[in-house]
Amino acid sequence: MKISTKFALVCSTAMLGTAAFGEAHSSYTIGITQNNVGVDSYQTTYEQAFIAAAEENDAVEVVVLDAGGDVARQIAQMEDLIQQEVDAIIIWPTNGEAVIPAVRKASQADIPVIVTNSNIAEQGFDFVASFSGPDNITQGARSAEIMCDRFKAQGIEGEAQIVQISGQPGYTTAIERAKGFEDRLPEVCPDVTLVETQPGDWNREKSQQVMEAFLVKYDDIDGVYAGDDNMGVGALNAAKAAGRAGDITFVGATNFAVGYEAMAAGEYWGSIYQSPVDDAEAALQTAIDVLDGKDVPFLNYFDTPKITQDNMDEFTKPVF
Amino acid sequence: MKNETRANLIKQGAIWAFILVELAFFSIAGEFLSVTETAFMDFDNMLLLLKQSAPIGIIALGMTIIMINGNIDLSVGATFALAAIVLLDSMTWPFMQTLGNWAIPLAWLFALATGVVLGAISGLIVWKTGVDAFIVTLGSMLGYRGLVFMYNGEQPTSHLNWTLVDFAEAQFLGLHTATWFLLGAAILLWLLMTRTVHGRNAYAIGNNRDAAVNAGIRVGPHFLWNFMLIGFLAALSAVVFYSESGSVNPNDGMLYELWAITAVVLGGTKLSGGYGSIISTLGGVIAIQLLRKGLGHIGADTETVNLVIGLILIAVLFLDRQLNRKGKEELRT
Numbered sequence: 261m262k263i264s265t266k267f268a269l270v271c272s273t274a275m276l277g278t279a280a281f282g283e284a285h286s287s288y289t290i291g292i293t294q295n296n297v298g299v300d301s302y303q304t305t306y307e308q309a310f311i312a313a314a315e316e317n318d319a320v321e322v323v324v325l326d327a328g329g330d331v332a333r334q335i336a337q338m339e340d341l342i343q344q345e346v347d348a349i350i351i352w353p354t355n356g357e358a359v360i361p362a363v364r365k366a367s368q369a370d371i372p373v374i375v376t377n378s379n380i381a382e383q384g385f386d387f388v389a390s391f392s393g394p395d396n397i398t399q400g401a402r403s404a405e406i407m408c409d410r411f412k413a414q415g416i417e418g419e420a421q422i423v424q425i426s427g428q429p430g431y432t433t434a435i436e437r438a439k440g441f442e443d444r445l446p447e448v449c450p451d452v453t454l455v456e457t458q459p460g461d462w463n464r465e466k467s468q469q470v471m472e473a474f475l476v477k478y479d480d481i482d483g484v485y486a487g488d489d490n491m492g493v494g495a496l497n498a499a500k501a502a503g504r505a506g507d508i509t510f511v512g513a514t515n516f517a518v519g520y521e522a523m524a525a526g527e528y529w530g531s532i533y534q535s536p537v538d539d540a541e542a543a544l545q546t547a548i549d550v551l552d553g554k555d556v557p558f559l560n561y562f563d564t565p566k567i568t569q570d571n572m573d574e575f576t577k578p579v580f
Numbered sequence: 581m582k583n584e585t586r587a588n589l590i591k592q593g594a595i596w597a598f599i600l601v602e603l604a605f606f607s608i609a610g611e612f613l614s615v616t617e618t619a620f621m622d623f624d625n626m627l628l629l630l631k632q633s634a635p636i637g638i639i640a641l642g643m644t645i646i647m648i649n650g651n652i653d654l655s656v657g658a659t660f661a662l663a664a665i666v667l668l669d670s671m672t673w674p675f676m677q678t679l680g681n682w683a684i685p686l687a688w689l690f691a692l693a694t695g696v697v698l699g700a701i702s703g704l705i706v707w708k709t710g711v712d713a714f715i716v717t718l719g720s721m722l723g724y725r726g727l728v729f730m731y732n733g734e735q736p737t738s739h740l741n742w743t744l745v746d747f748a749e750a751q752f753l754g755l756h757t758a759t760w761f762l763l764g765a766a767i768l769l770w771l772l773m774t775r776t777v778h779g780r781n782a783y784a785i786g787n788n789r790d791a792a793v794n795a796g797i798r799v800g801p802h803f804l805w806n807f808m809l810i811g812f813l814a815a816l817s818a819v820v821f822y823s824e825s826g827s828v829n830p831n832d833g834m835l836y837e838l839w840a841i842t843a844v845v846l847g848g849t850k851l852s853g854g855y856g857s858i859i860s861t862l863g864g865v866i867a868i869q870l871l872r873k874g875l876g877h878i879g880a881d882t883e884t885v886n887l888v889i890g891l892i893l894i895a896v897l898f899l900d901r902q903l904n905r906k907g908k909e910e911l912r913t
Contacts, residue, residue, distance in 0.1 A: 289615050289616060297881070298883065321615040322615070323615055323616065323876075323879065324879070324881065325876050325881075326881060329831070330832075330835075331825060331827075331828075331829060331832055332632075332635045332636075332821060332825075332832075333872070335824070335825060336628075336632040336869075336872070336873075337876065339628050339631075339632065340625075340628070340873060340876060340877070343618065343622070343624055343625050343628055344614075344616035344618050344877075345616065345617065345618055346616060354829065355736050355825075355827050355828075355829050356736075356827075357736060357738040357740060357826055357827030358736070358738075358825040358826060358827035358828070358829070359825070360740060360826065360827075361740075361745045361748075361749065361824055361825060361826065362825075364745075365749070381738075381740075383740055428734065428735075431735075461734075
């Protein structure tokens with residue numbers, strides 16, 4: 261009698277033990293601290309997609325936090341997630357440098373950190389497991405290909421002249437997109453000349469002014485490459501006002517709703533399609549892969565395909 | 581008189597009772613709603629709570645004194661950002677780099693001096709023009725924020741110094757560096773407000789400015805000192821926080837003035853002045869950070885946090901009014 265009670269006790273304890281063990285290992289808890297949900301629809305869609313992806317996956321539970329653009333709050337959220345002993349942390353940095361000490365803290369606590377969308381500064385790379393986001397160099401290169409293919413179709417690839425409106429100086433995204441474009445263009449269309457580059461600061465009005473100046477300065481402009489569609493549409497507006505939009509091929513990077521509409525209207529040629537849904541799903545998948553012990557590249561890019569007037573039916577209109 | 585002290589005790593105890601309610605709520609709700617195993621009331625979590633309260637907390641302590649005066653300072657967020665820029669940028673100046681780690685205390689000094697100067701500008705204008713502090717500091721808020729953007733455009737100003745980070749992350753007797761600064765500032769200001777002539781004058785001016793003037797209190801210089809004090813505290817908050825993070829966005833510190841005011845009001849300080857307590861403000865700050873932390877712990881999003889804090893703020897003001905009314909009725913009978 262006594263022995264059997266003991267035996268039963270041992271058995272049930274062992275079962276409890278395995279149950280707890282099984283639970284702890286069948287499911288990962290992943291925390292995410294986002295930059296500023298609600299400030300634009302890209303980030304809003306990102307959050308929705310992230311939560312949806314997590315709900316579909318039984319193997320993960322997520323703690324979804326938003327810093328509201330406030331660095332102090334993001335650092336506090338990092339500390340909270342470390343304190344809650346989550347298995348991995350995904351961070352969309354509010355400031356690529358300010359969060360480095362907080363990221364170091366997580367890495368010291370043996371919690372892998374995945375940076376999403378925009379990377380932190382190089383000093384912090386040692387503390388990061390992986391970066392999941394768009395590859396801006398490839399985006400720039402693909403824009404160059406779109407531009408070149410268009411010139412070939414028009415038969416002007418031997419003499420075309422283009423101008424570039426780049427993003428805000430100092431921004432990695434701006435620098436990388438310009439570099440990708442400038443490196444790729446001579447490879448695919450060696451006879452196309454890039455006559456001038458000016459920053460448009462991600463701003464539509466500024467880009468319009470830059471383009472107005474270009475139009476006065478150059479009589480022959482066959483193409484405009486803009487660091488994003490917002491600036492591209494600004495340039496388009498300037499060209500329309502000058503009555504020269506019909507002769508110019510406009511190519512952007514990161515397709516915005518305004519760019520998509522201009523494409524549908526036949527005024528804007530092409531861009532790069534970057535989906536917040538892909539961005540979010542890639543971040544979650546990267547975190548899971550890191551936790552599974554898979555070999556994840558340090559820079560883990562998700563695909564951002566080309567979009568032009570020819571294939572735009574395959575894509576839904578961007579939400580931002 | 582006895583009635584009054586009891587009413588005071590109830591009022592000052594209210595915020596702490598509220599904190600207890602929050603703690604109980606999040607501990608219980610956390611058991612069901614949180615996906616993590618660790619308890620909300622974990623000791624380390626409570627230490628973190630104090631540390632995370634520091635940036636807004638240090639500013640709110642100063643705001644208490646300004647509001648006891650019957651004034652308000654909206655420029656603290658911009659002062660915070662500008663002091664942070666001076667702190668981080670000064671460390672990259674050539675002569676500072678030759679100093680090695682001695683550059684750190686010097687950079688702190690520069691940042692704190694910036695805060696004092698910015699506060700003095702607001703204070704002087706309030707003193708010499710007699711324009712309401714709300715309007716003056718609304719102007720200086722915009723102006724100082726303009727300076728922040730002029731300094732480095734839209735780009736962050738950065739300087740990561742690991743010695744500094746290690747200092748800021750250190751824990752002495754279990755408490756984080758930031759916590760020590762918060763508690764130290766709270767004790768000093770509490771002494772200032774309860775044990776000195778300056779403190780008594782602050783209450784007197786807030787209660788009835790004309791009477792204070794007639795009693796021979798020099799109201800203008802008094803305001804100037806207090807604005808310099810809050811400028812100093814905003815800069816101190818920046819020093820404490822940015823020592824640990826090493827990079828400042830040009831829009832950092834935005835809305836900090838409103839969070840600080842929220843904390844002060846939650847702590848029971850009257851918007852019209854003349855009544856308030858440093859310790860209760862500390863309670864208000866902790867209550868806000870607890871809400872942020874707790875709602876995050878049980879999985880609510882940031883919008884919900886703001887909504888809840890807003891609702892609680894209105895509820896507190898309403899309750900306060902009801903309590904005061906009751907007090908008056910009792911006195912009449």
